[in-house]
Amino acid sequence: MGSKYTKRYSAEYRRDAIALVRSSGRTVTEVARELGVSLESLRDWVRCGQADCGEGTGAS
Template identity: 45%
Template sequence: MPPAHPPEFRKRAIELARTSGKSIGRVAGELGISESCLRHWVALADADEGKSEGLTSAERKELTELRRRNRALQLENEVLRKAAAYLAADNLPNNVPGGRRAGRP
């Protein structure tokens, strides 16, 4: 993955895309970045400035963190669920059919 561009570069690229009168593809080519990258930057800037619908940069960052935390909690719950089932089965009396200790002396 290529290195991230500095914020000043992004800001200037967005400004050029908005004010130069050139197409985004042409501006992107002159700057040596992909057209989709510049379109993405412009769309994010529009959302951050309230010019368009969509998530702001801060909201995107928060959503990413919440999704990461949600995955971790789901994994923890699954581990706890399996541990509880294992311990519950281990505590069954010896004479209960289907218990882990059934049939053992």
Template identity: 45%
Template sequence: MPAPRKHPDELRERAVREVRTTGRPITHVAKNLGIHKEALRGWVRQAEADAGERDDRLTTAEREELRQLRRKKTELRRANEIPKAASAFFLRRNCAPRGAMLIERWWKTTSVGPS
């Protein structure tokens, strides 16, 4: 589970809106609102990506979809490991005594075995 956000969504929206509408530098807006400038820069970039103004970042919807797909992939991998482990267990359990018997028979019938 992700950590709770440090800044409320209203503050994020207000800060991004102020940067985009006033044209003031991000550092000035961040200083006035008491936010770290790199945090505000990231919020502005994400807002631009969501608006379709940037192609170098995923939109919020795409990020969420990617997160869900990765989670599903992890679940499927775990689900696939269960039958593999079970089949390996039963294979060893059912074949080991038989394999040992076959080796013993071979040993007795060859010239290398006991006379």
């Protein structure tokens, strides 16, 4: 169970953030600061490579 302070981002927002990192030529750190997203979150999204990473249906 996550913290009550954890922000939830839509799959579309994560997809757009990943695309921005990949297309901008900027570092994940720079993009995270610009978007106001934690560096760790954005890094995980990019590493996973998909907007719905970690939020599947529970099937392995």
